[in-house]
Structures are given as C-alpha cells and as structure tokens.
Amino acid sequence: MIFVTVGTHEQPFNRLIKKVDDLVADGDIREKVIVQTGFSTYVPKHCEAHKMMSFDEMQQALKDARIVITHGGPSSFIEALQFGKVPIVVPRQEKYHEHVNDHQVEFTKLIAKRMNNIIPVYDVNNLLNTINDYNEITKIKNSGESSNNKQFNEKLEKIVTDLLK
Numbered sequence: 743m744i745f746v747t748v749g750t751h752e753q754p755f756n757r758l759i760k761k762v763d764d765l766v767a768d769g770d771i772r773e774k775v776i777v778q779t780g781f782s783t784y785v786p787k788h789c790e791a792h793k794m795m796s797f798d799e800m801q802q803a804l805k806d807a808r809i810v811i812t813h814g815g816p817s818s819f820i821e822a823l824q825f826g827k828v829p830i831v832v833p834r835q836e837k838y839h840e841h842v843n844d845h846q847v848e849f850t851k852l853i854a855k856r857m858n859n860i861i862p863v864y865d866v867n868n869l870l871n872t873i874n875d876y877n878e879i880t881k882i883k884n885s886g887e888s889s890n891n892k893q894f895n896e897k898l899e900k901i902v903t904d905l906l907k
Contacts, residue, residue, distance in 0.1 A: 744771065744873070745807035747778040749815045750794070755840050756784035758832050761866040762811070763788050770870050776803055809876055811869075814846030819853075819860055828880045830861045830872055859884045 746762050748755040759782050765771045766788040775789040778800070785791060795803065800821075804810060810822040814833030822829035831854075833846035847864065854862045861879055863872050872879065 743774045743776065743803075743807050744809045744811065745776050745778075745803045746789075746811045747800070747803075747818050748780045748782060748813045749778075749818050750780050751813075751815070751834070751841065752781050753834070753840055753842075754782040754784070755780065755813055755834055756782050757838050757840065757866055758811070758813070759786055760784045761869055762786070765870055765873075771873065773808070776807075778803075809873060814850040816849065823859060828859065828861060828883045830863055830869070830876070832863045832866060832869070835864075857884060858882075 744762075746758065748758060759777055759779055762771070762775060762777060763784070763786040766775055766786075775786075777786050777789045777791045778795050779786070779791050779793050792799070804822055804825045804827065807827065809830060810819075810825075810827045811830045811832060812818040812822060814831055819829045819831050831850050833844075833850040834840035835847060836842065836844045850860070850862045850864075854860055861872060861876075861883070863869055
C-alpha cells in the first residue's frame with residue numbers, strides 16, 4: 743500500500759494528488775493507494791481519499807504503508823521516519839501556489855543532504871520512476887536497519903548492559 747499525505751496547510755496540493763491519481767488510473771501504480779488530501783480541491787477518483795484523518799488512522803496508514811509519500815512539512819516526514827519508512831518527499835512550491843514561499847524545498851534539500859534519510863522529488867514527473875526504483879534507492883539511505891538512531895540506541899544499550907554486569 744502507498745500512503746500519501748499532504749498535511750493540513752490551507753493551500754491545496756493538487757499537483758501531487760492529481761499525479762498520484764493519474765498514475766493509478768493509467769495502471770502505473772497497481773497497489774492500493776490511500777491519500778490524505780487536506781485542503782486540496784482535486785478529489786482523487788482512483789485512490790481511497792480522506793480529507794483529514796484522525797491521529798490513530800494516520801498512525802495505522804503510516805505503519806501499514808510500503809511507501810509513504812509526503813509533502814515537505816517536517817512533522818509528516820518525521821512521522822514516517824519514526825515508523826522506519828524512507829519517505830518520498832515532494833515539497834510544496836510557491837510557484838504552484840502550494841505555499842507562501844519555498845521553505846519546504848529548502849528544508850527538503852537540507853535534510854536530504856545532511857541526513858540522507860528521505861527521497862526528495864521536486865518534479866512530480868519523476869515520481870513514477872522514484873516509486874519504481876524505491877527498493878533500490880532505500881538501500882543507500884540512512885533509515886530503518888541502518889539508521890543512526892538505531893545504531894546509537896544499540897551502542898547505548900550495550901554500554902548500559904555492560905555497566906550493570
């Protein structure tokens with residue numbers, strides 16, 4: 743299952759939602775897709791759509807998803823990371839009237855460079871290739887089994903265990 747979330751910002755993010763819906767309609771995506779549409783005005787015809795989702799619904803979708811596609815809002819992709827997912831991040835862009843400025847683009851670039859734990863997609867026309875190559879791309883990302891957090895926790899656990907001996 744692919745889970746798409748655009749957050750709760752009041753400007754629509756039709757560009758992403760329509761692209762995902764078109765990929766499903768064209769048969770390019772064959773698995774179930776759940777979309778949290780927020781304030782977008784485009785209503786998907788080929789995906790399961792929810793304007794808003796409760797905290798529990800969102801957590802379950804993040805947990806169940808094979809792939810999480812999100813906007814560039816930090817809380818959305820941090821949540822995906824907490825579930826061990828490498829999110830595909832499509833930042834909202836000012837030129838498409840999706841946000842008041844391009845801070846999501848800049849933040850996405852910064853996190854991709856510094857942390858290497860997200861997959862940025864700035865042009866939705868590259869989304870299908872990213873989805874198709876997802877398993878290969880994630881092999882070189884810092885998350886899940888190779889995440890710095892996991893390594894830190896394992897080292898800390900060993901230190902504590904050794905101290906208690």
